[in-house]
Amino acid sequence: MNSIKNVSTQMTVRHLKEPFRTSLRTVTHFDLIEFVIETADGLVAKGEAVETPAITGDTKERILRDLNGAIKDLLEGSSFASTLELTTALSQLPAVASAKAAADIALYNLQAAMEDRSLRSLLGCNEVSLSTDVTVPVADLAEIPQLIEKRIAEGFRSFKVKLAMESIDLSIEKLKLIRALVGDSSVIRIDPNQAWSLTHTLAFLERVESAGIVIEYLEQPTPAGQKAALAQIRRKSGIRIMADESCFTLLDLEELIDLEAVDLLNVKLLKSGGITPALEMVRVARQAGVEVLVGSMMEGDGGVYAAAALAGAIAPHHVHDLDASWWATDSRIDYSEGEIALSWIN
Ligand SMILES: [Mg+2]
Numbered sequence: 001m002n003s004i005k006n007v008s009t010q011m012t013v014r015h016l017k018e019p020f021r022t023s024l025r026t027v028t029h030f031d032l033i034e035f036v037i038e039t040a041d042g043l044v045a046k047g048e049a050v051e052t053p054a055i056t057g058d059t060k061e062r063i064l065r066d067l068n069g070a071i072k073d074l075l076e077g078s079s080f081a082s083t084l085e086l087t088t089a090l091s092q093l094p095a096v097a098s099a100k101a102a103a104d105i106a107l108y109n110l111q112a113a114m115e116d117r118s119l120r121s122l123l124g125c126n127e128v129s130l131s132t133d134v135t136v137p138v139a140d141l142a143e144i145p146q147l148i149e150k151r152i153a154e155g156f157r158s159f160k161v162k163l164a165m166e167s168i169d170l171s172i173e174k175l176k177l178i179r180a181l182v183g184d185s186s187v188i189r190i191d192p193n194q195a196w197s198l199t200h201t202l203a204f205l206e207r208v209e210s211a212g213i214v215i216e217y218l219e220q221p222t223p224a225g226q227k228a229a230l231a232q233i234r235r236k237s238g239i240r241i242m243a244d245e246s247c248f249t250l251l252d253l254e255e256l257i258d259l260e261a262v263d264l265l266n267v268k269l270l271k272s273g274g275i276t277p278a279l280e281m282v283r284v285a286r287q288a289g290v291e292v293l294v295g296s297m298m299e300g301d302g303g304v305y306a307a308a309a310l311a312g313a314i315a316p317h318h319v320h321d322l323d324a325s326w327w328a329t330d331s332r333i334d335y336s337e338g339e340i341a342l343s344w345i346n
Contacts, residue, residue: 002114003040003079007103009067010034012300016327020298021137023164023195024054031060032300035067035102037075043113047106048302049098049270055245055297056270058098066095071103083107083114087276097248097273104274105306119305120342123275125312129339132322133158133189141174148181154326155337158187158319160219165195168204175213184214187319191219194245198222198229205237217264220244227252231261242266244295253281257288266295266321269307282314295321301332308333308340
């Protein structure tokens with residue numbers, strides 16, 4: 001048996017190379033909250049969270065309060081044969097998902113350290129790199145060529161285009177431009193981050209189809225709480241629909257499945273509360289025929305690496321949404337030819 005001697009939190013600031021603009025927010029830098037576990041025999045493991053009040057509702061203050069309160073109370077002094085024994089009790093704590101995610105990732109990292117292997121190996125991922133998209137932020141038409149050319153030059157072939165609420169003519173003009181710039185063999189995904197109404201979305205999709213613009217899927221066009229709107233959109237369009245902000249928990253997923261609302265799910269550890277609940281969501285989604293891709297918030301390398309390890313374990317040959325560390329000025333994760341390297345932590 002081993003035991004947890006103490007847990008603590010620390011914060012660092014992360015800066016981005018260019019502003020990350022979506023219809024929900026603009027990010028230029030952010031605080032990274034690290035959760036550190038130290039065992040009685042001197043092993044140290046970390047997990048991470050960031051605040052995303054516009055998305056999860058979880059503020060820095062609340063995340064720190066939970067990590068240094070309920071989660072510390074649960075973990076400090078506890079003994080275990082495998083740290084994964086502690087993840088169930090953690091997932092049931094009355095704490096915000098972002099805080100639980102940081103602690104759950106730390107427990108997985110600790111288990112990997114105890115077994116002297118990488119997190120990706122612990123999760124069953126044999127890949128050394130994975131395909132990822134890269135985000136094209138909300139931008140004016142005139143800014144798009146430069147944004148796209150930079151991403152093409154760095155080898156990306158899948159583009160997640162963020163669109164705001166704007167005229168459909170303008171959105172279509174942007175998509176035509178992007179398609180011309182990236183070529184026919186690249187993939188375009190669209191993510192309005194809840195900014196659209198049902199009628200706007202239906203009109204947009206009709207225009208996309210009539211203009212012959214090929215997109216891989218449309219992610220979360222309508223507000224998170226309006227799950228039935230996703231179902232209506234899916235029934236009326238041939239374009240595949242992905243849920244992001246509408247799906248945080250298993251309960252959300254089950255509602256979406258009952259409504260037959262989605263083709264795909266974007267799983268993020270800060271929404272689900274870590275790897276443990278995410279794995280359960282993957283199982284339930286797949287049973288219902290819903291395809292799962294893994295994404296992340298604008299996070300630190302530890303959070304992105306954990307998400308990538310999960311992605312590599314559950315769907316190694318899909319194109320995930322793991323470009324967050326590409327945006328950072330101080331990334332320790334390598335990106336090349338549209339792939340994220342998983343060699344950062346061995
Ligand atoms: Mg999204």
